[in-house]
Amino acid sequence: MNTLKNKVQLIGHVGQTPEIKNLENGKKMARFSLATNDYYINAKGEKIEQTYWHNLVAWGKTAELIENYVEKGKQIAIEGKLVNRSYETEKGEKRFITEVSVNEVVFLSKN
Numbered sequence: 278m279n280t281l282k283n284k285v286q287l288i289g290h291v292g293q294t295p296e297i298k299n300l301e302n303g304k305k306m307a308r309f310s311l312a313t314n315d316y317y318i319n320a321k322g323e324k325i326e327q328t329y330w331h332n333l334v335a336w337g338k339t340a341e342l343i344e345n346y347v348e349k350g351k352q353i354a355i356e357g358k359l360v361n362r363s364y365e366t367e368k369g370e371k372r373f374i375t376e377v378s379v380n381e382v383v384f385l386s387k388n
Contacts, residue, residue: 283358285377287331288385289313291351297344307340309333309347311355311377333357335379346384354383 292310299305311331319325333355335343347353357379364372 284356285359286354286356287311287313287377288354289331289352291347291349291353292330294349295343295347297340304337305340305344307333307335307343307347307379309343311353332374332376333379334360334376335382339379339382342382343379347382350386352385354385355379356381 289311292312295307295309297305297307311333313329313331315327315329317325317327335357355377357377360376360378362374362376364374366372
């Protein structure tokens with residue numbers, strides 16, 4: 278069991294043009310969403326499609342690649358890890374979020 282890792286692999290379509298931020302240390306950060314689809318057969322025998330949305334964040338060179346080549350609707354494959362974090366809203370409310378920290382991206386769309 279000690280060979281298991283926090284590893285996520287997804288293939289899907291980009292939900293919106295990635296948000297790119299230039300950080301004070303000179304690195305880039307890219308934040309965007311990815312839609313993946315799953316199918317199942319319901320009790321009536323009908324094939325049902327279910328879409329899942331994933332929050333993704335990439336850093337450094339990976340963020341630069343995403344900035345230059347990724348846009349809404351493109352199909353990509355990613356590999357990364359799950360990251361949980363919390364933050365406080367302007368109203369002082371605590372929020373929790375799970376994101377995929379992207380280590381690698383493969384471009385699958387032809388154009």
